[in-house]
Amino acid sequence: MVFKRLMQAMGAGGPGVETVLANPNCRPGGQLEGTIAVTGGDHGVDISYLALGLFTRVEVESGGNEYVTDQEFHRQHVTGAFRLEAGQRYDVPFRFDVPWETPVTQLYGQHLRGMTMGLRTELEVARAVDKGDLDAVAVHPLPAQERLLAALLRLGFRFARADVERGHLYGVHQTLPFYQEIEFYPAPQYAGRMNQLEVTFIAGPGQMQVVLELDKRGGLFTSGGDAFGRFTVEYASVDQTDWAAQLDAWLRQSLHRRGLFS
Numbered sequence: 001m002v003f004k005r006l007m008q009a010m011g012a013g014g015p016g017v018e019t020v021l022a023n024p025n026c027r028p029g030g031q032l033e034g035t036i037a038v039t040g041g042d043h044g045v046d047i048s049y050l051a052l053g054l055f056t057r058v059e060v061e062s063g064g065n066e067y068v069t070d071q072e073f074h075r076q077h078v079t080g081a082f083r084l085e086a087g088q089r090y091d092v093p094f095r096f097d098v099p100w101e102t103p104v105t106q107l108y109g110q111h112l113r114g115m116t117m118g119l120r121t122e123l124e125v126a127r128a129v130d131k132g133d134l135d136a137v138a139v140h141p142l143p144a145q146e147r148l149l150a151a152l153l154r155l156g157f158r159f160a161r162a163d164v165e166r167g168h169l170y171g172v173h174q175t176l177p178f179y180q181e182i183e184f185y186p187a188p189q190y191a192g193r194m195n196q197l198e199v200t201f202i203a204g205p206g207q208m209q210v211v212l213e214l215d216k217r218g219g220l221f222t223s224g225g226d227a228f229g230r231f232t233v234e235y236a237s238v239d240q241t242d243w244a245a246q247l248d249a250w251l252r253q254s255l256h257r258r259g260l261f262s
């Protein structure tokens with residue numbers, strides 16, 4: 001699939017920029033490849049640089065207020081300065097590295113509700129910066145992430161939504177200024193004992209950290225609150241574990257400690 005965007009930079013008569021992604025699908029730690037075609041306008045200009053930035057929508061809490069913003073979290077310069085004459089076409093191939101901690105936006109071919117991801121092309125001419133619209137990018141889970149998500153689905157959990165929250169998780173090595181939470185409705189066997197289950201992946205080259213947040217229901221004789229589980233998954237050995245059984249055991253143990261599971 002080829003995804004195209006055409007923008008006219010710097011107003012009428014200025015250079016035109018067309019970004020073509022060879023494939024808008026990727027995985028964390030992978031690459032996006034494509035070409036940026038820059039076409040000269042009515043007069044020659046000095047281009048300072050071409051850059052690409054990866055953006056996602058982030059929820060921010062500040063001073064008791066909450067708001068949502070589009071945040072650039074990875075950026076690469078594609079070119080340095082060059083001269084673009086009137087009517088000249090300049091094709092720039094690129095390979096854009098996708099960070100390991102990039103949030104996923106797709107699961108089994110379905111878009112995760114609440115997620116936005118896009119690649120933006122930036123062109124600077126004479127200290128004036130043109131930032132084009134976002135080109136949609138689909139980020140698919142790593143095989144190890146798929147294994148854990150599939151285990152939750154086998155247990156009967158149902159996907160609710162996903163979001164990205166600014167901040168850092170306690171006890172987790174994190175390089176990006178935010179983390180993704182994938183939220184699930186409880187499986188039937190846990191119904192009435194929890195509100196939801198939230199899963200966060202912090203991926204790296206050889207392993208990923210997994211954080212489970214269990215939002216439990218409070219009752220007349222029990223206290224509510226959240227329970228957290230944190231563990232590391234090695235990609236090389238991920239297939240050697242029955243993740244449905246492992247996750248079920250942790251959930252039951254956590255609920256049992258709060259008197260919510262007999």
